[in-house]
Amino acid sequence: MKLTAADIKRLRWPLLLLALAGAAGGGGIYASQQFALSHRAATRTAESQASEARNRMRSVTSEKQELAAVYPQYQELAQRGIIGAERRLDWVETVETLVRKHGMFTVKYNMEAQKPLDAPAAAGARTGFDINASAMTLELTALHEGQILDFLEELRKASAGITLIERCTLERIGAGRELRYAPQIKANCAVTWVTLLEKGKG
Amino acid sequence: MKRQFLIYLTAEQVSSHLWEGERLVSERSYPATDEGRAAFEGFLRRHGREPIPLLTDLVEEDYRFEGVPHLVGPDRSALFGRKLEQYYRVTPYRHASVVGRDTEGRRDDRVVFSALTNPGLVSPWVELMGRAEVPLRGVYSVPLVSRELLAGMRSSHVLLLTWEARAGLRQSYFINNQLRFTRLTGNVDHDRLVERVASETTLTVKYLASLSLLPTGHPLDICILCDAADREELRARLRTDPALRHVFLDLRELANRLGYRGELKGSDATPLLLHALARKPPPNQYGSAEHIHYFSLWRLRRGLLALAAAVMVATGAWSLYQVWDGFRLKSRAAELTAETRSIEDAHRRLTADFPKTRVSTTNIKLGVAAAQRLAAYSPPPGELLGRLSAVLDAFPSVQVGSLSWETSFKPETVGAASSAAGPTGAPPPDAAQPPVAEDALPAQVMILNGEIWPFNGDYRGALDLVERLRAALARKGLETSALKLPLDLRPEATLAGGADEQASRRALFSLRIVWRRKA
Numbered sequence A: 001m002k003l004t005a006a007d008i009k010r011l012r013w014p015l016l017l018l019a020l021a022g023a024a025g026g027g028g029i030y031a032s033q034q035f036a037l038s039h040r041a042a043t044r045t046a047e048s049q050a051s052e053a054r055n056r057m058r059s060v061t062s063e064k065q066e067l068a069a070v071y072p073q074y075q076e077l078a079q080r081g082i083i084g085a086e087r088r089l090d091w092v093e094t095v096e097t098l099v100r101k102h103g104m105f106t107v108k109y110n111m112e113a114q115k116p117l118d119a120p121a122a123a124g125a126r127t128g129f130d131i132n133a134s135a136m137t138l139e140l141t142a143l144h145e146g147q148i149l150d151f152l153e154e155l156r157k158a159s160a161g162i163t164l165i166e167r168c169t170l171e172r173i174g175a176g177r178e179l180r181y182a183p184q185i186k187a188n189c190a191v192t193w194v195t196l197l198e199k200g201k202g
Numbered sequence B: 001m002k003r004q005f006l007i008y009l010t011a012e013q014v015s016s017h018l019w020e021g022e023r024l025v026s027e028r029s030y031p032a033t034d035e036g037r038a039a040f041e042g043f044l045r046r047h048g049r050e051p052i053p054l055l056t057d058l059v060e061e062d063y064r065f066e067g068v069p070h071l072v073g074p075d076r077s078a079l080f081g082r083k084l085e086q087y088y089r090v091t092p093y094r095h096a097s098v099v100g101r102d103t104e105g106r107r108d109d110r111v112v113f114s115a116l117t118n119p120g121l122v123s124p125w126v127e128l129m130g131r132a133e134v135p136l137r138g139v140y141s142v143p144l145v146s147r148e149l150l151a152g153m154r155s156s157h158v159l160l161l162t163w164e165a166r167a168g169l170r171q172s173y174f175i176n177n178q179l180r181f182t183r184l185t186g187n188v189d190h191d192r193l194v195e196r197v198a199s200e201t202t203l204t205v206k207y208l209a210s211l212s213l214l215p216t217g218h219p220l221d222i223c224i225l226c227d228a229a230d231r232e233e234l235r236a237r238l239r240t241d242p243a244l245r246h247v248f249l250d251l252r253e254l255a256n257r258l259g260y261r262g263e264l265k266g267s268d269a270t271p272l273l274l275h276a277l278a279r280k281p282p283p284n285q286y287g288s289a290e291h292i293h294y295f296s297l298w299r300l301r302r303g304l305l306a307l308a309a310a311v312m313v314a315t316g317a318w319s320l321y322q323v324w325d326g327f328r329l330k331s332r333a334a335e336l337t338a339e340t341r342s343i344e345d346a347h348r349r350l351t352a353d354f355p356k357t358r359v360s361t362t363n364i365k366l367g368v369a370a371a372q373r374l375a376a377y378s379p380p381p382g383e384l385l386g387r388l389s390a391v392l393d394a395f396p397s398v399q400v401g402s403l404s405w406e407t408s409f410k411p412e413t414v415g416a417a418s419s420a421a422g423p424t425g426a427p428p429p430d431a432a433q434p435p436v437a438e439d440a441l442p443a444q445v446m447i448l449n450g451e452i453w454p455f456n457g458d459y460r461g462a463l464d465l466v467e468r469l470r471a472a473l474a475r476k477g478l479e480t481s482a483l484k485l486p487l488d489l490r491p492e493a494t495l496a497g498g499a500d501e502q503a504s505r506r507a508l509f510s511l512r513i514v515w516r517r518k519a
Helices: A005-008 A014-078 A090-102 A120-127 A144-158 B034-047 B073-087 B117-133 B144-148 B190-210 B228-237 B250-258 B270-281 B293-352 B361-377 B380-390 B457-473 B498-506
Strands: A106-111 A129-142 A161-170 A185-198 B003-009 B013-020 B023-031 B052-056 B060-068 B094-100 B108-114 B134-140 B157-164 B169-176 B179-187 B220-226 B246-250 B399-407 B443-452 B480-483 B507-515
Touching: A005 A014, A005 B293, A014 B293, A014 B361, A090 A106, A090 B134, A120 A129, A120 B361, A129 B361, A144 A161, A144 A185, A144 B228, A144 B380, A161 B361, A185 B003, A185 B220, A185 B361, B003 B117, B003 B270, B013 B034, B023 B034, B023 B270, B034 B117, B034 B144, B052 B117, B052 B144, B052 B270, B060 B073, B060 B179, B073 B094, B073 B108, B094 B117, B094 B457, B108 B134, B117 B134, B117 B293, B134 B144, B134 B293, B144 B157, B144 B179, B144 B250, B144 B270, B157 B190, B157 B270, B169 B190, B179 B190, B190 B220, B190 B228, B190 B480, B220 B228, B220 B250, B228 B480, B250 B270, B380 B443, B380 B457, B443 B457, B457 B480, B457 B507
Parallel strands: B003 B052, B052 B134, B157 B220, B220 B246
Antiparallel strands: A106 A129, A129 A185, A161 A185, A161 B399, B003 B013, B013 B023, B060 B108, B094 B108, B157 B169, B169 B179, B399 B443, B443 B507, B480 B507
8 A cells, every 4th residue: 555645644633643642651651650660669668678677676686685694794794893994902902801811921912004905815805895904923922832722712703803813833932841830832923814894984 | 333335336326325233224326427426426525434335236247267376475466467457458447366276287276357347337436436535445246245145055056146126137156155157137127037037047057058067966056036925936937957956045034144134125135235245344356456545544544543542551551550559569668667667666665675884785795705705714723733633642752843834825835935925825926826716715734843752763763653643644634745854865865974973863853734625
C-alpha cells in the first residue's frame, strides 16, 4: 500500500491520538515510576533503619546479659582498689600491719614512680583503661622462709591493686645451724603494683 | 449490533442494502443512468464512512483453469500477474487463486484465473466509490459467495442453481468445493423460472459432459435453491435421469441455517447471498489495490486507533501497577517506621536499667579480663616452694644456699646471665621472637643454689645425687636445667683439682627450675 501526503493527512487524527496516547502513557509510566521509586527508596531506608534498630536491640540485649555477668566482678575489682587510682598510703599501712603480724625483723621498700604497664595481658584493655604499674623493691629479713612466704602471700591478697611478685631471692644470712633468735633469712624481692584507671578519670 | 451497507451490482442497476441484526432492513436501487449514479454518489457521501463490500452478479465473468509451476512469494505473484495480463488485459477486475496441486509429475499448482470481463459495467460505480472516498472492502462475485450456501453438502460434484430476481438464473459448478464453472442466464422472471431451470440445466449438463467434468460412478447432484412452492413445481417438471440427482435446498431452511432473520420473497436468493457476504466477508476478490485503497486506509486508521488504545491500556495498566506498588511500599515503609520506633522505645527502656558508668560494657569486660589475667601472672610463691620442699625432704644431704625465683616469658634466659626481663617478666622487644599471646602466662623460674653436705670428695656420688634430685623434680612437673654442677665435666671447661685439697673441696651446684602454667 502506497501512502500519499493526502493519505497521511487523512490519518492525522489517529496518528495524533497515537502520539497523545504514547505521550500520556509515557508520562503516566514516568510519573507512576517516580512515585513507586520514591516509596521504594523510602521503604529501603525504613528497612535499613529497622534492621539497624533490630541489630542495636540484639546487641543491647546481649550486652545487658554480658554486663549482668561481668559488672559485679568489675565492682568487686573497684572495691579492692584494682580499678581506680593508686592508693599508696593504704599500701604502706598494709605493709606495716603485715610486718607486725608476721614478726619480720626488718623491712625496707622502695617504690618507683608509676609508669604504664608493658605486659601482654594489658594490651586488650588499653582502649578503656590506663594500666599503670609501680615497680618496687622489698628487702626483708626473717627467722625462716615460711614467714617471708606468708608475708608475701598476704601482701598479694591484701594490697589495693594487683601485686605481682616478679622476682625474689632468699638468702641464708645466719650460720643456720645455731639456735638463737636472730634473722636467718634475707629476701630481696622485685614487686610490681598494678592498678587500672578508667581513661579520662586520671 | 453489527450494521453495514452492501452494494449489489447487476448489468442494469446497482442497489444498496442495509444489513443490521442479521437481516436486510432496507434497500435502494440506482439505475445505470446519470440520475441513478448521482443518487448513488449521494448515498455514498451520507453512508460511506464504514467499509462496504460490492457484490457483482454479471454474465461477463470468466474462469480459466490452468496448471502452473509451483512457485512461492514474489515469483508466484509475478507469474500470476503475467497470466492475468495475458488472459484479461482489458479489465482491472481480475483474480487468481490456487485451488489445489497435482499429485503426480511436476506437481503443478492448479490455479483458477478469473475476471469480470466487462469493466464498463463495474468501473463507473467503483469510481464513484473512490471519488466519495468510500472504503470499498472488496469486489466479489456471486459464484464465490454462493459457495457458502453449500456448506454441509457432502457431494464432490455439485451444480448449484440460484435465482437472483434482479440478475437471473445462476448456475455454478463445484468440484470438491472448488468453483469450476459458472453461468448467468439473464432476464429470468419468476413466472418462467421453472421452465428455464429445466432447459438451462439440460444445456449445462451437456456442456459439462463435453468438458468431461461430470462425475463418474455416481450421479451429478443438481442443487436448486428455491422455496416450497417452486420446489413442487420443479419436482414435477424436471425429467428424471439416472445420471442426475435433483436436490432441493429450501430457501427458508437455508436462511435458518445461515442465521438470516429477514424477509424472503419467493425463490430469490439475493438476500441470502448478501447475508452470507455481510456475515463472513471473504478476502477481496476482484478489487485492485487502487480500488480498495480507502479500505486499506480505513484498516490502517483502525489499526492506529487500536494501537493507541493498546498503548493507553498497556501504559495505564503498568502505571496503575506502579501506583499500586508505590502505595504498597508506602504502607510497608510506615509499618517499618512503626516497628523501628517500637524497637527504639524498647531499646531506651532497656538501656535505662544499665549501670551508671562511663565505661562501656566492652571495656568493662576487657578490664575485668585483663585484671584476672594479670592477677594470674604471679601465683602465690608458696605453691612452687611447696613442691620444691616436698622433693628436698627426700634429699637430706642437699643444703639450700640461696633461692631465687622470678616470673618470665623466657625462662631459659633466667640465671644464665643478667636477666633482661622487664616488669611482669615481659621480654624486651625482639624481632626474632614471636609476639606473646595476650592470654599467655609467664613461667615461674627458680634458681636453686645448693651444696651436697657432707661431701667426702666423691664427685661421682655427688653428680648422681644431683641427677636424682632433677629426676624427682621432673616427676613433680618441674623442668630443670643445671647451671652449675659439683664438677664441671664439659670438654670446653677448665678442670682443676688435687688429692691434697680434699678437706677444702665443696660440692656446689645450681639448678634452674621452671614451672610452666597453662592459661
